[in-house]
Amino acid sequence: xxxxxxxxxxxxxxxxxxxxxxxxxxxxxxxxxxxxxxxxxxxxxxxxxxxxxxxxxxxxxxxxxxxxxxxxxxxxxxxxxxxxxxxxxxxxxxxxxxxxxxxxxxxxxxxxxxxxxxxxxxxxxxxxxxxxxxxxxxxxxxxxxxxxxxxxxxxxxxxxxxxxxxxxxxxxxxxxx
Numbered sequence: 001x002x003x004x005x006x007x008x009x010x011x012x013x014x015x016x017x018x019x020x021x022x023x024x025x026x027x028x029x030x031x032x033x034x035x036x037x038x039x040x041x042x043x044x045x046x047x048x049x050x051x052x053x054x055x056x057x058x059x060x061x062x063x064x065x066x067x068x069x070x071x072x073x074x075x076x077x078x079x080x081x082x083x084x085x086x087x088x089x090x091x092x093x094x095x096x097x098x099x100x101x102x103x104x105x106x107x108x109x110x111x112x113x114x115x116x117x118x119x120x121x122x123x124x125x126x127x128x129x130x131x132x133x134x135x136x137x138x139x140x141x142x143x144x145x146x147x148x149x150x151x152x153x154x155x156x157x158x159x160x161x162x163x164x165x166x167x168x169x170x171x172x173x174x175x176x177x
Contacts, residue, residue: 021045023097052077060079064112086124087123090127
């Protein structure tokens with residue numbers, strides 16, 4: 001079994017991410033929003049990474065990559081971080097189709113939960129899954145997330161509006177800073 005780890009995204013991850021995203025573009029069309037062709041290039045990913053790292057610098061996100069034996073195989077992000085009385089963030093993740101079914105996604109989510117609680121001091125994480133994405137729902141359940149509602153026609157992907165399940169997980173009872 002190969003190891004799974006996560007780390008903060010780096011500018012040098014652009015070519016690897018562009019390759020994975022380009023390869024899986026059709027496979028993930030149902031789950032991800034349409035993007036311009038530039039998004040799937042190393043230069044396009046460099047621009048995305050710059051934006052993600054800027055958000056991280058402002059304390060609004062923790063953008064990471066998922067690694068298998070030190071090779072980039074996907075991304076895990078904690079975004080939309082709200083401080084003050086909320087202390088929450090939004091969890092998003094994907095792993096290349098070549099590496100699915102091997103436990104990498106679940107392990108990456110578990111590692112992201114530790115970062116959310118121990119490094120970011122968040123009280124709560126939220127996530128969304130499309131209604132039909134049973135694999136992602138199983139991962140969230142395995143990590144203590146509970147569903148709390150369905151938003152109809154919430155997300156536009158692959159030419160149609162999609163229903164999404166909303167998920168939440170309380171991390172800590174620490175008072176808000």
